[in-house]
Amino acid sequence: xxxxxxxxxxxxxxxxxxxxxxxxxxxxxxxxxxxxxxxxxxxxxxxxxxxxxxxxxxxxxxxxxxxxxxxxxxxxxxxxxxxxxxxxxxxxxxxxxxxxxxxxxxxxxxxxxxxxxxxxxxxxxxxxxxxxxxxxxxxxxxxxxxxxxxxxxxxxxxxxxxxxxxxxxxxxxxxxxxxxxxxxxxxxxxxxxxxxxxxxxxxxxxxxxxxxxxxxxxxxxxxxxxxxxxxxxxxxxxxxxxxxxxxxxxxxxxxxxxxxxxxxxxxxxxxxxxxxxxxxxxxxxxxxxxxxxxxxxxxxxxxxxxxxxxxxxxxxxxxxxxxxxxxxxxxxxxxxxxxxxxxxxxxxxxxxxxxxxxxxxxxxxxxxxxxxxxxxxxxxxxxxxxxxxxxxxxxxxxxxxxxxxxxxxxxxxxxxxxxxxxxxxxxxxxxxxxxxxxxxxxxxxxxxxxxxxxxxxxxxxxxxxxxxxxxxxxxxxxxxxxxxxxxxxxxxxxxxxxxxxxxxxxxxxxx
Amino acid sequence: xxxxxxxxxxxxxxxxxxxxxxxxxxxxxxxxxxxxxxxxxxxxxxxxxxxxxxxxxxxxxxxxxxxxxxxxxxxxxxxxxxxxxxxxxxxxxxxxxxxxxxxxxxxxxxxxxxxxxxx
Numbered sequence: 340x341x342x343x344x345x346x347x348x349x350x351x352x353x354x355x356x357x358x359x360x361x362x363x364x365x366x367x368x369x370x371x372x373x374x375x376x377x378x379x380x381x382x383x384x385x386x387x388x389x390x391x392x393x394x395x396x397x398x399x400x401x402x403x404x405x406x407x408x409x410x411x412x413x414x415x416x417x418x419x420x421x422x423x424x425x426x427x428x429x430x431x432x433x434x435x436x437x438x439x440x441x442x443x444x445x446x447x448x449x450x451x452x453x454x455x456x457x458x459x460x461x462x463x464x465x466x467x468x469x470x471x472x473x474x475x476x477x478x479x480x481x482x483x484x485x486x487x488x489x490x491x492x493x494x495x496x497x498x499x500x501x502x503x504x505x506x507x508x509x510x511x512x513x514x515x516x517x518x519x520x521x522x523x524x525x526x527x528x529x530x531x532x533x534x535x536x537x538x539x540x541x542x543x544x545x546x547x548x549x550x551x552x553x554x555x556x557x558x559x560x561x562x563x564x565x566x567x568x569x570x571x572x573x574x575x576x577x578x579x580x581x582x583x584x585x586x587x588x589x590x591x592x593x594x595x596x597x598x599x600x601x602x603x604x605x606x607x608x609x610x611x612x613x614x615x616x617x618x619x620x621x622x623x624x625x626x627x628x629x630x631x632x633x634x635x636x637x638x639x640x641x642x643x644x645x646x647x648x649x650x651x652x653x654x655x656x657x658x659x660x661x662x663x664x665x666x667x668x669x670x671x672x673x674x675x676x677x678x679x680x681x682x683x684x685x686x687x688x689x690x691x692x693x694x695x696x697x698x699x700x701x702x703x704x705x706x707x708x709x710x711x712x713x714x715x716x717x718x719x720x721x722x723x724x725x726x727x728x729x730x731x732x733x734x735x736x737x738x739x740x741x742x743x744x745x746x747x748x749x750x751x752x753x754x755x756x757x758x759x760x761x762x763x764x765x766x767x768x769x770x771x772x773x774x775x776x777x778x779x780x781x782x783x784x785x786x787x788x789x790x791x792x793x794x795x796x797x798x799x800x801x802x803x804x805x806x807x808x809x810x811x812x813x814x815x816x817x818x819x820x821x822x823x824x825x826x827x828x829x830x831x832x833x834x835x836x837x838x839x840x841x842x843x844x845x846x847x848x849x850x
Numbered sequence: 851x852x853x854x855x856x857x858x859x860x861x862x863x864x865x866x867x868x869x870x871x872x873x874x875x876x877x878x879x880x881x882x883x884x885x886x887x888x889x890x891x892x893x894x895x896x897x898x899x900x901x902x903x904x905x906x907x908x909x910x911x912x913x914x915x916x917x918x919x920x921x922x923x924x925x926x927x928x929x930x931x932x933x934x935x936x937x938x939x940x941x942x943x944x945x946x947x948x949x950x951x952x953x954x955x956x957x958x959x960x961x962x963x964x965x966x967x968x969x
Contacts, residue, residue: 374856378855378856379854380854408963437872444864461946504969525854552884561861581885662852665910673887677888680885680886680887693920707932710967711967711969713965714965714969715885715965715966715969718964718965718969722914727914729885729914731886731914732911733890733891733911734885734887734890734891735888735889735890735891736879736888736889736890736891736953737888737891738876738939744887744888745888745889746888753967754884754963754967754968755881755968756881756884756888756889757882758879758889758953760931760932760953764863766863766865766866766951767931767949767950767951767952767953768951769877769951769953780851780855780919781851782851782852782853782854783853784852784859784860784861785853785859787862787864788861788862788863788864789864790864791864791865793891794864794865797870797873797875797891797893798865798869798870798871799871826863846957
């Protein structure tokens with residue numbers, strides 16, 4: 340008796356799981372089922388050319404993810420039971436986690452929503468499944484990050500309401516608006532923005548600093564999350580490259596459209612990562628590498644090779660990469676002194692770097708730190724010592740596109756702001772740079788709606804007219820606990836008591 | 851250029867002057883004083899005098915800078931939206947041509963910030 344072989348090979352399994360989801364509709368028009376597929380102008384001639392990076396791992400995906408999850412939570416439990424927070428390098432490190440939890444974890448959730456929505460829009464089943472699978476990964480990352488960091492919430496301030504803060508706090512409108520911009524674009528722009536420009540080109544500049552930073556600073560919970568996410572991130576990067584090559588190979592008319600998206604999303608990603616630059620150079624007590632070194636390795640070298648490879652499709656490197664390359668010498672310092680002066684309105688603490696840290700920066704930034712930035716800290720230290728710790732009590736101008744205060748300087752002229760402005764339909768708009776201004780000019784109807792935190796406060800939409808009320812009531816930042824200077828903060832005092840340092844030493848430490 | 855959308859994509863600007871309850875936005879940039887990281891964003895009355903703007907708003911906003919006490923802003927060099935501008939101290943902002951979301955740039959030629967690097 341002939342027995343049919345019931346065991347399917349990998350290819351068949353994938354076929355059954357994915358491609359069989361594609362059928363020709365009989366009583367509905369394809370255009371009505373996938374209404375978003377064409378309007379961006381991207382032409383797809385043959386969806387079967389999609390090489391799904393998931394196809395090789397699909398079979399083991401569920402089993403492998405479940406195993407990773409089990410191990411991850413066992414380590415979180417052990418970390419909590421052993422008071423793992425006591426083994427970190429210094430409590431200043433926790434401020435990097437506050438930034439991550441309120442700035443990055445909600446983006447993982449936004450990515451989940453974005454991929455779930457985008458995946459629905461493709462008539463090609465391979466792309467649909469790839470988006471669906473990545474949506475699941477992103478949701479898992481958002482959850483596991485929150486679990487990894489939740490232990491710190493029991494011992495340190497500022498971690499209690501990250502999702503709420505993400506929707507409201509002024510500097511968190513930078514990451515929030517980034518993803519809102521991507522999610523309100525069409526499906527192909529979303530993939531170019533997130534899968535390619537962010538996950539493929541720039542993700543190492545986000546993940547390496549935070550995860551290596553965690554390792555260098557004794558944070559086992561976050562490191563373990565990093566390991567658990569690594570294989571997912573590798574897959575997401577593969578998808579990012581596949582997406583771009585697929586679109587470019589489908590039709591030559593796609594090239595200029597994709598080029599503009601690359602120009603836009605490289606720049607938006609670069610502006611978003613300016614927050615990471617200061618985290619790297621200033622918020623990690625044990626430094627991994629400088630922002631400038633990270634930019635050289637992960638963008639200038641790796642990105643350089645990538646764009647060399649894409650040349651054959653007629654794609655050139657992002658338009659304003661020379662500005663970004665030049666900015667690597669200044670970015671982290673300009674950002675940190677900004678957050679230092681607005682610490683009354685942040686959910687994390689800021690401080691003046693210690694002497695050894697400044698020497699490290701002199702070494703890492705030989706052409707810029709001693710000349711432009713060390714004098715800033717010398718002045719700020721003098722003021723703080725005289726009891727006049729500097730806070731800027733006037734709100735800053737924000738960029739209409741990236742929503743960062745317009746603090747950036749001209750390429751080659753680091754004492755001059757690269758401010759731009761224009762008029763559109765009788766209304767004035769202000770920008771941090773030529774690149775952000777150009778993004779606005781392409782789609783002004785989109786950016787005139789920007790919810791700029793400073794303007795919202797002035798319109799009276801944030802539960803109060805003064806900064807204190809807005810911070811406490813609208814942002815849920817507890818005044819005197821979560822915000823202001825690190826030295827002398829409740830976090831600082833708690834850390835000294837964990838380490839058994841007496842108040843006498845505290846004075847010495849603060850001096 | 852304009853947005854590529856599936857429908858007639860038209861929305862109100864979020865920061866029209868009507869939304870500020872009779873007030874308007876004004877930005878003030880003092881070059882070479884990067885201790886203030888970005889231009890100030892101020893909520894001002896359109897009918898306030900230019901002198902009041904300087905004395906009651908700009909002076910206090912800049913007070914923490916060592917150059918502030920010596921700065922004579924009324925005699926300084928001004929730009930309004932990047933164009934040369936001579937303010938009339940007694941006239942209102944409106945009569946000075948300063949409209950909603952305008953930007954003033956005020957340069958104090960003999961005060962160049964700290965450390966010779968415009969801080």
